[in-house]
Structures are given as structure tokens and as C-alpha cells.
Amino acid sequence: xxxxxxxxxxxxxxxxxxxxxxxxxxxxxxxxxxxxxxxxxxxxxxxxxxxxxxxxxxxxxxxxxxxxxxxxxxxxxxxxxxxxxxxxxxxxxxxxxxxxxxxxxxxxxxxxxxxxxxxxxxxxxxxxxxxxxxxxxxxxxxxxxxxxxxxxxxxxxxxxxxxxxxxxxxxxxxxxxxxxxxxxxxxxxxxxxxxxxxxxxxxxxxxxxxxxxxxxxxxxxxxxxxxxxxxxxxxxxxxxxxxxxxxxxxxxxxxxxxxxxxxxxxxxxxxxxxxxxxxxx
Amino acid sequence: xxxxxxxxxxxxxxxxxxxxxxxxxxxxxxxxxxxxxxxxxxxxxxxxxxxxxxxxxxxxxxxxxxxxxxxxxxxxxxxxxxxxxxxxxxxxxxxxxxxxxxxxxxxxxxxxxxxxxxxxxxxxxxxxxxxxxxxxxxxxxxxxxxxxxxxxxxxxxxxxxxxxxxxxxxxxxxxxxxxxxxxxxxxxxxxxxxxxxxxxxxxxxxxxxxxxxxxxxxxxxxxxxxxxxxxxxxxxxxxxxxxxxxxxxxxxxxxxxxxxxxxxxxxxxxxxxxxxxxxxxxxxxxxxxxxxxxxxxxxxxxxxxxxxxxxxxxxxxxxxxxxxxxxxxxxxxxxxxxxxxxxxxxxxxxxxxxxxxxxxxxxxxxxxxxxxxxxxxxxxxxxxxxxxxxxxxxxxxxxxxxxxxxxxxxxxxxxxxxxxxxxxxxxxxxxxxxxxxxxxxxxxxxxxxxxxxxxxxxxxxxxxxxxxxxxxxxxxxxxxxxxxxxxxxxxxxxxxxxxxxxxxxxxxxxxxxxx
Numbered sequence: 001x002x003x004x005x006x007x008x009x010x011x012x013x014x015x016x017x018x019x020x021x022x023x024x025x026x027x028x029x030x031x032x033x034x035x036x037x038x039x040x041x042x043x044x045x046x047x048x049x050x051x052x053x054x055x056x057x058x059x060x061x062x063x064x065x066x067x068x069x070x071x072x073x074x075x076x077x078x079x080x081x082x083x084x085x086x087x088x089x090x091x092x093x094x095x096x097x098x099x100x101x102x103x104x105x106x107x108x109x110x111x112x113x114x115x116x117x118x119x120x121x122x123x124x125x126x127x128x129x130x131x132x133x134x135x136x137x138x139x140x141x142x143x144x145x146x147x148x149x150x151x152x153x154x155x156x157x158x159x160x161x162x163x164x165x166x167x168x169x170x171x172x173x174x175x176x177x178x179x180x181x182x183x184x185x186x187x188x189x190x191x192x193x194x195x196x197x198x199x200x201x202x203x204x205x206x207x208x209x210x211x212x213x214x215x216x217x218x219x220x221x222x223x224x225x226x227x228x229x230x231x232x233x234x235x236x237x238x239x240x241x242x243x244x245x246x247x248x249x250x251x252x253x254x255x256x257x258x259x260x261x262x263x264x265x266x267x268x269x270x271x272x273x274x275x276x277x278x279x280x281x
Numbered sequence: 282x283x284x285x286x287x288x289x290x291x292x293x294x295x296x297x298x299x300x301x302x303x304x305x306x307x308x309x310x311x312x313x314x315x316x317x318x319x320x321x322x323x324x325x326x327x328x329x330x331x332x333x334x335x336x337x338x339x340x341x342x343x344x345x346x347x348x349x350x351x352x353x354x355x356x357x358x359x360x361x362x363x364x365x366x367x368x369x370x371x372x373x374x375x376x377x378x379x380x381x382x383x384x385x386x387x388x389x390x391x392x393x394x395x396x397x398x399x400x401x402x403x404x405x406x407x408x409x410x411x412x413x414x415x416x417x418x419x420x421x422x423x424x425x426x427x428x429x430x431x432x433x434x435x436x437x438x439x440x441x442x443x444x445x446x447x448x449x450x451x452x453x454x455x456x457x458x459x460x461x462x463x464x465x466x467x468x469x470x471x472x473x474x475x476x477x478x479x480x481x482x483x484x485x486x487x488x489x490x491x492x493x494x495x496x497x498x499x500x501x502x503x504x505x506x507x508x509x510x511x512x513x514x515x516x517x518x519x520x521x522x523x524x525x526x527x528x529x530x531x532x533x534x535x536x537x538x539x540x541x542x543x544x545x546x547x548x549x550x551x552x553x554x555x556x557x558x559x560x561x562x563x564x565x566x567x568x569x570x571x572x573x574x575x576x577x578x579x580x581x582x583x584x585x586x587x588x589x590x591x592x593x594x595x596x597x598x599x600x601x602x603x604x605x606x607x608x609x610x611x612x613x614x615x616x617x618x619x620x621x622x623x624x625x626x627x628x629x630x631x632x633x634x635x636x637x638x639x640x641x642x643x644x645x646x647x648x649x650x651x652x653x654x655x656x657x658x659x660x661x662x663x664x665x666x667x668x669x670x671x672x673x674x675x676x677x678x679x680x681x682x683x684x685x686x687x688x689x690x691x692x693x694x695x696x697x698x699x700x701x702x703x704x705x706x707x708x709x710x711x712x713x714x715x716x717x718x719x720x721x722x723x724x725x726x727x728x729x730x731x732x733x734x735x736x737x738x739x740x741x742x743x744x745x746x747x748x749x750x751x752x753x754x755x756x757x758x759x760x761x762x763x764x765x766x767x768x769x770x771x772x773x774x775x776x777x778x779x780x781x782x783x784x785x786x787x788x789x790x791x792x793x794x795x796x
Binding site: 276279 | 331334336339342343372373376378379415417418431
């Protein structure tokens with residue numbers, strides 16, 4: 001189950017937060033950070049998605065424009081480069097950012113300008129080094145909504161599956177987060193929590209950001225939940241359940257047919273009617 | 282003594298010719314409506330037979346009526362606990378196939394079909410679905426077919442009859458049957474009233490007619506289960522239950538109910554009886570042997586000053602007491618002891634009484650009829666069996682004992698299995714016939730007549746009275762209907778113009794199913 005597909009079922013076009021009237025390098029930087037920076041870096045190593053340093057040189061601009069507009073459309077159309085990328089990154093879907101060509105060009109310009117600036121990736125430092133079980137428990141409570149987020153953001157369980165070991169995975173509005181840690185890594189999950197890239201989640205947490213300690217607790221909980229979920233996924237429910245279900249149904253049928261043996265189950269004229277010849281089809 | 286008045290009925294089965302005029306009269310007036318097509322508030326059954334709905338007498342199937350438990354009685358298939366347990370599915374309810382699926386014919390096809398090679402036909406269509414059906418059953422499908430294994434031999438009243446006796450009833454050319462017209466019995470201990478969870482069914486105070494309030498009925502259908510005579514029907518269209526109303530609008534206007542008014546054989550009698558309501562519980566819960574006696578004991582002598590006094594104190598109108606004194610029912614049931622209730626063992630204390638049929642006057646004698654064979658041509662088909670019908674009354678009561686209907690069968694129907702009761706009634710009927718034959722034909726010696734009357738417990742005057750009320754009675758003697766006292770009945774104060782000009786029952790508020 002290393003496949004992790006971020007399925008964005010509702011692609012809503014967010015009201016463009018960064019006004020299109022603004023220009024300049026600070027705007028380009030902000031635009032990159034808000035639209036790309038959670039998953040991508042420029043010259044600081046790969047996160048959820050690839051390091052974008054020198055991307056302008058690797059791909060033609062036309063290809064990049066198309067890909068950034070809708071990566072999935074390209075994957076589905078069978079573009080070999082796009083498919084290769086998709087496969088390389090665990091089939092993680094890159095959400096469509098919903099920005100205009102000029103904005104994409106601004107971002108590409110920004111990437112081009114900064115590609116040579118930094119020297120190599122800086123290692124990400126885990127914030128969970130000293131996280132204890134209390135932290136995990138706090139995270140679980142935040143996740144399940146037992147404790148509300150300080151800034152009034154909705155608790156995770158409002159949209160995501162419960163992770164506390166239910167036998168069946170219930171249907172949920174958004175992605176099952178069970179294996180999020182092993183797929184995205186701490187850095188990726190942290191990025192999403194701090195600055196949600198997904199339209200619905202971004203809208204939900206607009207002006208209600210998580211506090212750093214809340215993020216930390218959630219990360220701790222998700223990290224701890226990850227192996228449990230993997231183990232749970234390995235168990236195939238079904239065969240035993242089916243058997244017990246059938247046995248139960250059979251015994252109920254037996255009990256009630258014994259209990260209602262003398263019940264009137266059909267018309268008293270049944271025998272007479274049965275012999276009569278039907279002419280209506 | 283809690284004296285109340287009850288409009289009661291007597292059906293004289295010897296006079297019923299099985300013409301079904303009563304059923305048609307009732308249907309035309311009351312049940313010719315959507316949802317009521319399958320209902321026959323009045324129906325005529327052939328006995329032996331299974332009746333309508335099929336096997337209605339078999340309470341192991343339908344769980345109707347009362348059963349005696351721990352000295353008291355309880356409903357067999359309904360009531361609080363059973364009703365709650367079966368609240369979503371009442372398993373003892375008759376289904377439409379137990380009655381029959383009502384049908385009509387597409388007569389319009391006969392005149393509106395386009396020209397074609399074949400003669401157009403009127404196909405039968407269901408009155409429930411409107412689609413073409415195969416007619417499988419009707420309300421009197423077993424009419425006159427008392428010899429068929431499907432119907433007659435399934436008669437629940439054949440219980441306790443020996444196989445030989447049963448076989449004798451169905452022998453070819455010896456087979457006999459009689460008719461049993463049935464309407465609601467307007468019981469003194471009605472199971473339908475007791476079973477209704479909504480309290481929609483009530484027994485009218487002034488005349489004991491059992492009615493279902495259509496605006497209170499909530500379609501629980503417990504009355505359909507509870508009535509052992511299956512005389513409460515569910516209207517699937519209005520979502521209400523309905524039953525015989527004893528034509529109370531006619532009775533209030535002084536007319537006989539439609540079924541009685543139209544009766545060709547003049548078998549029906551209607552009149553008021555006074556009864557002691559304090560005795561209801563005791564009579565209904567008495568031992569099976571005493572059921573009939575205790576029920577008849579409840580009926581009071583309308584000439585007894587104490588009874589009259591108590592009746593007046595209870596608000597029974599003078600005119601009603603007077604009607605009770607002239608009641609033909611009181612004469613048949615109490616004075617002459619000729620009428621018995623149908624299936625008293627259901628313990629509902631039915632107020633419709635039957636004079637059992639003496640019909641098989643021709644009893645068979647078990648002797649070989651060889652003389653006739655000698656007279657016939659050797660090649661002629663000849664049965665030397667004992668199928669000789671003897672109409673002579675040489676042995677006065679031998680014919681009753683050897684009747685083609687075993688006494689046990691009659692007793693199962695009318696006396697909870699007590700043959701002596703049926704025999705006593707049949708003896709009286711026979712004595713009246715012997716008496717009248719002595720009078721009109723004169724071929725029976727007076728000693729024989731006297732002996733017959735003595736053994737039956739009748740005198741000449743009583744026999745003459747019985748004969749007159751049986752054979753010569755005029756309309757006003759058969760139906761003694763008490764005046765309705767409209768001034769006292771609140772429900773009669775409603776303006777009749779509201780429904781004048783509309784047909785049938787009518788509803789002021791149209792009943793609808795669901796919300």
C-alpha cells in the first residue's frame with residue numbers, strides 16, 4: 001500500500017488570493033510559496049514533489065505550462081514524461097493550482113532566477129525527536145475533535161477517516177490519512193498542515209491556521225498511527241465475517257421456522273388455486 | 282338486573298332456497314364501492330361446505346373468537362399482548378385469496394372492438410388491479426357443490442364425525458345439502474369490539490347494533506382477525522374496516538333490513554329481545570355444555586313486570602318493550618325453543634339464531650330393495666343398494682336419528698356439539714308437520730299426532746302458532762321493528778340533507794390512506 005493517491009474529488013476554483021494586479025519579485029516569491037512551496041523547493045531537495053531547480057532547462061516551457069495547468073490531464077493523455085513523473089512520485093496527484101498563464105510564467109521566471117542561488121539541499125530537521133505518548137494522545141484528541149483547534153479550524157475527523165482501529169474503513173469525505181506518513185514523510189505532512197494546498201482544506205483553514213504545537217501533536221499522532229494502519233490494511237476482513245453471517249442467518253431461519261411452524265403462511269385456497277390452469281401470461 | 286334491548290334475528294333454514302337475493306340486495310345498497318367489492322356483509326353458504334372466506338369456521342387457521350382460559354375468556358388471536366406482538370404483521374389475517382379476488386368483465390370490448398375475424402369477448406378483469414385475471418374463486422364458488430372434495434369434505438363441522446358417517450353424507454345420489462345465510466350476528470360479547478385498538482367499534486346502546494366508526498378506525502384490522510364469523514372486512518381503498526350495519530338507517534325509518542325485506546323464502550325474522558347484561562360475562566365464560574342454555578337464559582321475558590320495571594329504569598323506551606312483547610324472535614328462541622345460535626362455542630353470544638333445517642325429511646332405510654329389481658328388465662341398470670327414500674312416518678323419530686345429516690354435524694354447527702339440543706328442536710319441527718298433516722290431509726291417526734306432540738313437548742295451540750308464524754306470517758309479523766326515537770338519539774340530529782343525493786355510505790371527510 002505504498003500507493004497514495006491524493007484524490008481531489010471537488011476541484012473548486014479558489015478565489016485567487018494573490019491579486020493578479022500585483023507584480024515584482026516579492027509577489028513571485030509569495031506566489032511560489034502559496035501555490036508550490038508546500039511540495040516543491042527550488043534547489044533545497046525533493047519534498048512531496050521534485051526539486052524544481054533548473055526545471056526550465058529540463059522541460060520546454062510549453063510542456064511546463066500544460067503540466068502545471070493540469071498534470072492529471074497530461075498523465076491521462078499518456079504523455080510519457082508526465083507518466084514517468086507520476087510513477088516516480090508514488091502516483092501522488094499534483095492538484096491543479098488554478099492560476100493563469102501569466103502567473104505560471106511569473107513562477108517559472110522566479111524558479112529560473114533562483115535555480116542557481118542555493119547550493120544543494122538542506123536536511124530537514126524532524127520536530128518529533130522528543131515527542132512522547134502524551135503528545136500522541138493530544139494529537140489523537142485533536143484529530144478526533146475531542147479538543148478543538150485553538151484558532152477554530154475544523155477537526156480532522158470532520159472530513160477524514162477515524163484512525164482508531166475500526167474494523168471497517170468508513171466512507172469519508174476526504175482521503176484516508178492512515179499511510180500519510182510513510183507516503184509523504186514528516187516534512188510533506190507538516191507542509192500540508194501548515195499551509196494546505198488542497199482547495200477545500202485551504203478554505204476550511206483560511207484564517208484559522210494550526211498552532212505549531214498543534215501541528216506537532218498531530219504529526220506525532222499520524223506518525224504513531226502509520227504502522228498500525230499498515231498492519232490493519234494487511235488483514236483481509238471478509239471470509240470469517242461472511243461465514244458467521246451465513247451461520248447466523250441460517251440459525252435465525254431455523255429458530256423462526258420452528259417458532260412459526262403452525263403459522264398461516266399461504267391462502268387456505270392455495271391447493272385449489274394451484275391446480276387451476278392459467279390462461280393469462 | 283341490567284336490562285337492555287337488542288335487535289335480534291331468526292333465520293329459518295328450512296325455508297331458505299339459496300337464491301342469494303339477500304346477498305345481492307345488501308351488495309347493491311352497501312358494498313358496491315371501490316375497495317368493498319370483495320365484501321359480502323350478507324352471504325349464503327352451502328352446507329356442508331367451506332363457506333366464505335374459505336374455512337372461516339376453522340379457528341385454528343384464523344384465530345377468531347374467544348377461548349376459555351383459567352375460568353375466564355380471552356381473545357384467541359387478538360388483544361393487548363398479542364396485538365402488540367403482531368403489530369406490524371398480523372399472521373392470522375385472511376388474505377384476499379381466502380375470500381376471492383373480485384372481478385368484472387370488460388363489457389365495453391363487446392361493442393367497441395373494431396371489425397375483425399373473431400367474435401369480441403369480454404375478458405374478466407380484476408377489480409383490485411384492473412388487469413385481466415383468471416377467475417379463480419367467487420364468494421359462493423362452492424354453491425350447491427356439497428359433494429366436491431375441495432369444499433364439502435373440508436367443512437370444519439365434520440369434525441368428530443366417524444369416517445363412515447362422513448362418507449354417508451357424500452354418497453352419490455344420496456348427497457344432501459342446505460343453505461346457511463349469514464350476516465353479522467351483532468353479538469352480545471363481540472370479539473371485534475374487544476379487539477379494536479382504536480376503540481372504533483361499538484355496540485349501539487338503543488338496539489345493540491355493532492358498528493365501526495369510520496372516522497376512528499385506524500386500519501389495525503384486529504377486528505377482522507377477532508371476529509370468528511369473519512364478518513368484519515377491511516376496505517383496502519379507504520383504509521378502514523367495514524361490516525354489516527343491520528341497515529340501521531332503514532331500521533330507524535321503520536323498514537326491515539334490505540336482506541330481510543328482499544328475502545324470497547321469507548326465512549328471516551327480526552325483533553327486539555330484552556336481555557340481562559349482568560349475565561354476559563358468566564354466559565360467555567360458561568362450560569361448553571352450558572353455553573347455549575346460559576345464552577338463552579340471558580333473554581328475559583318481556584311480559585314479566587319485574588323485567589319491564591328494570592327495563593324502564595334503564596331507559597328502554599315503552600315502545601321498545603312493546604316491540605319486544607310482539608317479537609317473533611322471542612317466540613322462536615325462548616317460547617318455542619326452535620332456534621339456536623350459530624357456533625356458540627366461539628363465545629361471542631351471537632344474537633342471530635337459526636332454526637336448523639329438518640330438510641332431510643326423507644330418511645333412508647337400510648333394506649335391500651330387491652322387489653324393484655325383479656320387476657325390471659334384466660339388462661336395465663339397477664342398484665340393489667339401500668338407497669330407498671322413505672317418506673312414511675311410521676316410526677316417528679326414526680327418521681331424525683337416521684337423517685342424512687348426522688345429528689352430530691348439526692350439533693357442531695348450532696349447539697357446540699350437543700346433539701340433544703338439535704334433536705329436541707328437530708322433534709318439535711317434525712311434530713308441527715305431523716300435526717299439520719293430521720289437520721289438512723288427515724291420514725295420520727289422532728293418537729299418533731298426540732304422541733308426537735307429547736314427545737316434542739308441544740300442544741296443539743302452540744303447534745298452530747308455530748305453523749302460522751312459519752308459513753303464513755305477514756310482513757309486520759316477521760319484522761317487529763321498534764320506533765327509533767329520533768328525539769333521543771343525538772347522532773340522528775345531524776342534518777340528512779348533507780348526504781342526500783349521494784350514494785351509499787358516503788363520507789363527510791373523504792378517508793385517505795397515509796398522510
